[in-house]
Amino acid sequence: MSNDLQKIISMLSDTIMDKIAASSVVGQMAELKEARVRTKDIQPPQDVVPNPEQLGPFLKEGVKLTESQNQFTKFISDREGIGVAAWKPGSGKTLGAIAAYMNLRKEGRAGKAIVLVPASLRVNFAEGGVAKFTTGTYGIIGTRQESKAIPEMDIERMGDKDFYIVSHDLFRANPDYYLEKTGADTIIMDEMQRIKDPQSVLNDVIEKVGQKVKNFIGATATPAMNKPFEAIELRNAISQPGERLSEEKFTKKFIQRAPEDFWNRVQGWFGGELKGEITGFKKKEELAKLLTKSFHFAAPSSANTPSKELEIVETPMTASQEANYHAILKKKLTTRERRVLEEGKLYPDREMVKILNKAMAIRQLSNNAKWVEGAPDVAAAAQTPKILRMMNDVEEHLSSRPDAKIIIASNFVGSGAKMIEALLKQKGISYGTYYGKGQKGVTSxxxxxxxxxYRAGKVKIMIMTGAGAEGLDLPNTTMHMTMDPHYNPERITQQEARGIRRGGQKHLPPSQRRVIVRRYISVPSKGFSIDKSIYTIAAKKKALVDQLKEIGLRAQQRRAESDPSYSRALSLFARPTKPKIEKLKKPEVLKPQKPVKPTKLVKPMKTVKPQGGEMRKSAMEKFSGNGGYLNARGSFDEHEVRLIGGNGTSNLISEPAMDASQVLPHNKTQSRLPGKWSKRRKSSLTGKEKARMAFTPKTEGALGPNENKEGPVRVGY
Incomplete structure (x- = not known):
């Protein structure tokens, strides 16, 4: 019982006791009955149980959650609304994040949600996520220019929504404003790997606003892109300050390296020592506990997803192309740097980034035989073996199957995507492009x-740069062509996953659903290939990141094995059906009973002057014969002058003018006079004693024949 309720009851009790002293017995009982009614109406505050029918939103009919999505929903609930889905591309992270939020809302632990996504993916999340799977409402928050052109994107005029979708950049500029305007207490962040840099503004913003909201649900296919500690950076951003881990401590505690060789130490004398190659992790059990506090890892599932058939296509360089290649290689890179690329070893990330930036011209030359530094020649595409081979494969694939749809990806615009575009135009083949907004004529x-x-089949070819590596859903793709490699392995994986989507190629039997993935490599006749070296380094980095994911995944699987309910399908998201209304039964007609003859009134007993001991003995014998207990505690504010029997009946004490002190002795001096009190004794009584004396009934039946059927009444019940 709360303190406020106790105070109210105490006030009622004091008020009633003051009135009892000056009122009749009938008036006293009426006051007590009213007090009982009033105090029953005053209930302690209770937790509000949310009504699913009122809360919403709900999943649309027919939408079913996968095992991973069910697990993630429980994972977020168990971790106080904070966690990240670290799943591979195309595995349903968007629906998983939405479902986890909806579950929190059903539990009464979440209100509105603000969704942070890259600007180019706002519509995708709205239409391909919220509208596709749920009955919820959404609003896409626009920039000033967008809001002027489209009033529905103006946050001031948007109105009440379940999901407010805003770009990373817009939210980063003024996070407190958007949280206040939307009233959101939950953040859903897609493509969360964008905060991996601890020095970035977005990382700083997430660390700060994460302390202001109740729930944070992240989603990423790449918790670590270049090095394992990037996953810990994501964890640090959504953790309390005291739970964050520095890179130095993480590396020292968990990273395992190969021993340094003699050549490596000699090279260090001249150009700075390169540490031993990273080979894996140590203290894996402890690392697993660290990871699974924040990340949920999902096992790759091939269900309803086309298979990936990887092919490596090597194309020889022309004589002039190879001559330029070796000349630029020698000019741009030192002997040591060339050796690092040739060996393809996994050295510290900063060192590798410097080398690859210096080798940028060599990478572009691999795509364009007539490349000139600073001025790529698009017309030379027809003379480059790699480009010619790719065009032959495009034409062959389009002619081999009527449902052919092809994605062509490059990390370069002028020395990559534009060259393919020029040849497609020349051959009269229609296509679409997805470039960064910095390119001329490119808008949302x-x-x-x-x-x-592309989705509708109006064009069968989509050319994209790195801008299309994240978030795009291009189902029914039958071939993906990668023109050049990327040092970041997850960037390669993400880009190739744009066309390998869950539910793709439904028009084909499951055994025939496949996406051909071809990676094209320019190979010189002598020396190493820069394309091949980058793929080798990326493969080693991917193996290390996969090791990290595997450690977390195994811990996740052990949890699922030990707790069967962890993967149980959830049904609470389905729209509740209307409750069945049972037909009311016809009321039973009660037969009239015969009237009861009125009882004869018993004449009041004459007052007898018994001794005190006999009085108590008489009362107790009368009570004990009824098999009950005496409901009197010796305190004035809780006294009753009823004897409560074990059979539920209530009898007033029949002896005349007996006070409560004679029923249960207390620490006050008892009067031995059962009848009138002497003037001397009355003058020494306190106010509460007088009230207590006035509370004593005179005879059995003084309240009338029905009063003793109400049961015991207590002040302060």
Whole structure:
């Protein structure tokens, strides 16, 4: 019982006791009955149980959660609304994050949600996530220019929504404003790997606002892109300050390296020592506990997803192309740097980034035989073996199957995507493009139109740069062509996953659903290939990141094995059906009973002057014969002058003018006079004693024949 309720009851009790002293017995009982009614109406505050029918939103009919999505929903609930889905591309992270939020809302632990996504993916999340799977409402928050052109994107005029979708950049500029305007207490962040840099503004913003909201649900296919500690950076961003781990401590505690060789130490004398190659992890059990506090890892599932058939296509360089290649290689890189690339060893990330930036011209030359530094020649595409081979494969694939749809990806615009585009135009083959907004003529509208045309089959080829590596859903793709490698392995994986989507190629039997993935490599006749070296380094980095994921995944699987309910399918998201209304039964007609003859009134007993001991003995004998207990505690504010029997009946004490002190002795001096009190004794009584004396009934039946059927009444019940 709360303190406020106790105070109210105490006030009622004091008020009633003051009135009892000056009122009749009938008036006293009426006051007590009213007090009982009033105090029953005053209930202690209780937890509000949310009504699923009122809360919403709900999953649309027919939408079913996968095992991983069910697990993630429980994972977020168990971890106080904070966690990250670290799943491979195309495995349903968007629906998993939405379902986890909806579950928190059903539990009464979440209100509105603000969704943070890259600007180019706002529409994708709205239409391909919220509208596709749920009955919820959403609003896409636009920039000033967008809000002027489209009033529905103005947050001031948007109105009440379940999901408010805003870009990373817009939210980063003024996070407190958007949290206040939306009233959101939950953040859903897609493509969360974008905060991996602890020095970035977005990372700093997430660390701060994460302390202001109740729930944070992240989603990423790449918890670590270049090095394992990037996963810990994501964890640090959503953890309390005291739980964060520095890179130095993480590396020292968990990273395992190969011993340094003699050549490596000699090289260090001249150009700075390169540490031994990273080979894996140590203290894996402890690392697993650290990871699974924040990340949920999902096992790769091939269900309803086309298979990936990887092919490596090597194309020889022309004589002039190879001559330029070796000349630039020698000019741009030192002997040591060339050796690092040739060996393809996994050295510290900063060192490798410096080397690859210096080798940028060599990478572009591998795509364009007539490349000139600073001025790529698009017309030379027809003379480059790699580009010619790719065009032959495009034409062959388009002619071999009527449902052919092809994605062509490059990390370069002028020395990559534009060259393919020029040859397609020359051959009269229609296509769509998805480039970064910095390119001339590229807007959100042109990019969205290209996506819709490709999905609808109006164009069968989509050319994209790195801008299309994240978030795009291009199902029914039958071939993916990668023109050049990327040092970041997850970037390669993500880009190739744009067309390998869950539910893709439904028009084909499951055994025939496959996406051919071809990676093209320019190979010189002598020396090493820069394309091949980058793929080798990326493969080693991917193996290390996969090791990290595997450690977390195994811990996740052990949890699922030990707790069967962890993967149990959830049904609470389905829209509740209307409750069945049972037909009311016809009321039973009660037969009239015969009237009861009125009882004869018993004449009041004459007052007898018994001794005190006999009085108590008489009362107790009368009570004990009824098999009950005496409901009197010796305190004035809780006294009753009823004897409560074990059979539930209540009898007033029949002896005349007996006070409560004679029923149960207390620490006050008892009067031996059962009748009138002497003047001397009355004058020494306190106010509460007088009230207590006035409370004593005179005879059995003084309250009438029905009063003793109400049961015991207590002040302060």
């Amino acid at each position: 509208e042109t990019r969205q139109k290209a996506i819709k045309d």
